[in-house]
Amino acid sequence: MSYAVAQEIASRLANITVANGYKTNAGQNVALGWRSIDRAEGLPSLTVTETGYEPDTEPARLPGRGRYRIQWAIEALVPVTGNALQTLYDIEADVIRALFDPNDSLGALTKKLTYSGRQFSREQAGSDIARLVTTIVTWHNEN
Incomplete structure (x- = not known):
């Protein structure tokens, strides 16, 4: 399940381009897991990593079906320039839009x-x- 979710997150992030109506082109360099920083690959870059998995402590809605949650880190890297902070704010807005639209x-x-x-x-x-x-x-609900 985790890998399928990671792939869907990465797929949505790959749509982040100015041509698609976003503020940045951060989606042009998206990867899963960990990677070395390589300026030759191009910045900005986005990397998706699972950082936590835990059962939900609240009772499940259906008997016998527990719930769990997975925490994800989406790392954005940009060159340090005079507008790096604004670029990172724009990337964050793009990431949120890409993941939550059209549905969550x-x-x-x-x-x-x-x-x-x-x-x-x-x-x-x-x-x-x-x-x-x-x-x-x-x-998620357990199957």
């Missing part, structure tokens, strides 16, 4: 999708790459 069920793979926050940083001290991690949570 990710093609019926989830029961619910929620935004959980963001964090800005530099990739490393002295690095010329700025980083934004947007966190989302997908909610």
